[in-house]
């Protein structure tokens with residue numbers, strides 16, 4: 001089976017092969033180099049695509065037989081979040097907000113409002129550091145624990161949901177997740193709303209991919225997100241797709257019982 005452990009074994013064997021390679025031997029060195037490069041690419045792919053389930057299991061795909069979609073926002077709380085909440089309220093839709101701990105300061109009321117209006121608050125790390133993927137397990141635990149503490153302090157709930165920054169997963173992140181018994185929340189519709197500047201293109205990308213079981217990744221911080229969200233909700237309605245919470249879609253509990 002394609003897992004990190006099995007791949008690590010192949011990796012070690014290949015390295016041993018390269019180390020003990022007898023250069024006078026007839027067997028070409030490419031017999032080692034080509035698989036080595038292939039396995040390296042595989043590991044890179046496994047890290048980058050959360051859906052691969054390579055390093056850890058993430059909830060990414062809802063039931064294809066149910067006309068349901070889930071909407072998720074990363075990187076808040078943000079000054080634009082209240083506008084997003086207004087749209088959700090107007091359309092009676094529920095979403096999940098994966099918040100960055102360092103963004104809480106001065107925006108605690110926004111996080112409170114997210115929870116009060118029936119949306120989920122999840123952990124998206126404290127630092128959202130570009131080096132998050134290189135943190136030791138200890139440093140990862142320190143980082144995410146700070147956000148869990150802030151969530152508890154702000155909304156009075158013990159968080160269970162984690163979404164890795166940049167969606168990148170590594171063996172260390174996998175260990176941290178196991179230690180904290182997190183439910184890792186992925187997605188299957190990536191909007192690329194932080195990089196696609198053309199709103200038409202962005203909407204086209206999301207709307208054409210929306211179907212039964214879609215988990216859509218958006219960001220609170222994308223300019224005009226409230227209007228984009230309204231279009232996404234209109235499309236869901238037109239296609240008879242119910243916008244449900246991640247709890248409903250995956251039959252999970254986002255918080256630990258008190």
Ligand SMILES: [Zn+2]
Nearest residue numbers: 074075165166
């Ligand atoms: Zn993020």
